Amino acid sequence: MGIDQSDLEIKEKVINQLRGVVDPELGSDIVDLGMVKEVDFKKTGDLHITIALTTAGCPLKAQIQKDVRLRMKNILEITSVKIEWTELTDAERAQTMDRARFNLSQEDVVTQIPRTTKSIMIASGKGGVGKSSVTANIATGLAARGLTVGVLDADIWGFSIPQMLGVDGRLAGNEETKKIVPLIKNVGTGTLKIISMGFLVDENKASLNWRGLILNRAVRHFLEDVEWGDMDYLVIDMPPGTGDVQMGLAKMLPRSDMIVVTTPSKTVQTVATRVASMAQSYYLRIAGVIENMSAFINEEGNYYEIFGTGGGEKLAQELGVPLLGSIPIDPFVSNGSDSGVPVILGEGHAAESLNLIVDEVLAAVPKVNPIDCTAHGTLETSVTISNN
Ligand SMILES: Nc1ncnc2c1ncn2[C@@H]1O[C@H](COP(=O)(O)OP(=O)(O)O)[C@@H](O)[C@H]1O
Ligand SMILES: [Mg+2]
Structure with missing residues (x-):
């Protein structure tokens, strides 16, 4: 036999x-x-x-x-x-x-992330697809629903979370615990706890020309030495691609779920697949795909599929995960990023689709019931x- x-x-x-x-x-x-x-x-x-x-x-x-x-x-x-x-x-x-x-x-x-916190890595194959915008909006949307949400800006080189969330300041330490305290932003009845390299360096003067291992150490500090406290979710803005920082985070947060952001374009979708296979080799679960910059909708409600169509759906199918939603190209997204008031708190097509996405995220990555x-x-x- x-x-x-x-x-x-x-x-x-x-x-x-x-x-x-x-x-x-x-x-x-x-x-x-x-x-x-x-x-x-x-x-x-x-x-x-x-x-x-x-x-x-x-x-x-x-x-x-x-x-x-x-x-x-x-x-x-x-x-x-x-x-x-x-x-x-x-x-x-x-x-x-x-x-x-x-x-x-x-x-x-030993991370300071409580076991009952669900961490979600927002990842993409390449930069410029809207990963940080998606992170800022999902985190804000979750907080607007009354939750306590950590935001870890792990894009050490290309940090943009402080700007997008409209939070400015310097990280300070707690004298007693000797831990770093995240910056706080209240959204409705919810709370954002934010950590970014942007709170440590002066954007104009800093030349963050660091190599992978040092970057990885910085992210490690953010997990080990920050007094995160209770959180329902931790949303992580990952650097693009699959470098040391991404692999370090995957190892340090084995309980994380990953959401892959892509655009409708074929090339973006192909590089996104590589990120997904990295996640899988670390046993991280991929919770779904978000397609950004799906189409431009004009004032009359007509759709223009500028970057092609179907990339998100195709990637989701390939990975065997749900497409959590699509976000249209909407000038309010970039206006929101520039002004520090994420578009999800306003109105319009992008705000609507982002709110639907937050509901999908809550379903796909359920909050841990402690x-x-x-x-x-x-x-x-x-x-x-x-x-x-
Ligand atoms: N759906 C969208 N509609 C219009 N502009 C967008 C949209 N998503 C992102 N942007 C803009 O595109 C640029 C890149 O987005 P960003 O979130 O910084 O990407 P990444 O973090 O992947 O590099 C930013 O200027 C952002 O405001
Ligand atoms: Mg970014």
């Missing part, structure tokens, strides 16, 4: 994807924690996974299920996913907890989902 090589490969792909599913409470991935009890793939495309939870009826189950499901979509051979839920035995649970504690003690970088898993509930034991 020969072992079917391709089935083994798919099983391995499944396990690799599951390594990106993190138990939000324990902070490690479910494979490492010994929660994945069985992975069975059939030629028919049916996948059967058994996952043991720390506690039956754990409210985090919904989140784990969603993450598993989203990740299995990355494996084209799989047509349906059946997840069976069981509970760890007392002995297994003790082992899982030990493992989680051990992992925490081994963490190379209820702990102490209550025993009823355990719905299995669920089958079609994978398309």
Whole structure:
């Protein structure tokens, strides 16, 4: 009886994807924690996974299920996913907890990002596609919905977040904790906590001619030495492409989701694919694609597809992730960036589409519900989902 090589490969792909599913409470991935009890793939495309939870009826189950499901979509051979839920035995649970504690003690970088904060990297293959505009607007939109949102401007060289959010100032330290304090901007009932290289250097005088490793160290400081405090989301404006900073962040924030920004143009879409494959090699989940500069809409409401059409949809399909929305070319976007009042707070086509995108982001990257898993509930034991 020969072992079917391709089935083994798919099983391995499944396990690799599951390594990106993190138990939000324990902070490690479910494979490492010994929660994945069985992975069975059939030629028919049916996948059967058994996952043991720390506690039956754990409210985090919904989140784990969603993450598993989203990740299995990355494996084209799989047509349906059946997840069976069981509970760890007392002995297994003790082992899982030990493992989680051990992992925490081994963490190379102890970031100040709370475990219950969902971090979202806004990435793109190249610059100029609107990554920073999207970051500033999504963060502002989330805050306008009453949330506390961190904004990390990780584009050390090309920082533009201070300008776009209309925040000016210098970072100061907390004398007691010896940590850097982010600059605060209130939006409605929500709050933005902002960190950017722009708050450390004088834009006109600075020649930030640093090499990758030094840049990476700067970003590391922003994660280790900033007093971020409670946050629902951390939105990160990534530098374009796939350099040291991007890889460093991927390693330091393994629980991050990534959103890829592209324009309708074919070349932009091709380089965006490279960013996506970097994300995948670090097990980061790609939550979706946003197409920016989709079309110009004139006052009569006519569309002009200046940069072509369909790039976002095509990239989303290629990556097996949703297209979270498209943003038209709208002078209010750049006006908003220049004036420091993001367009999402105003009116018009771009504001409307950005607001829809924020709702999609909330659905695609659900806020972590920090209820702990102490209550025993009823355990719905299995669920089958079609994978398309
Ligand atoms: N949808 C849009 N409509 C009009 N101008 C836009 C739009 N998106 C971005 N811009 C403008 O394009 C330029 C590049 O955007 P930016 O967000 O800085 O890109 P990136 O961060 O990817 O380099 C900025 O001047 C910005 O104001
Ligand atoms: Mg930028």
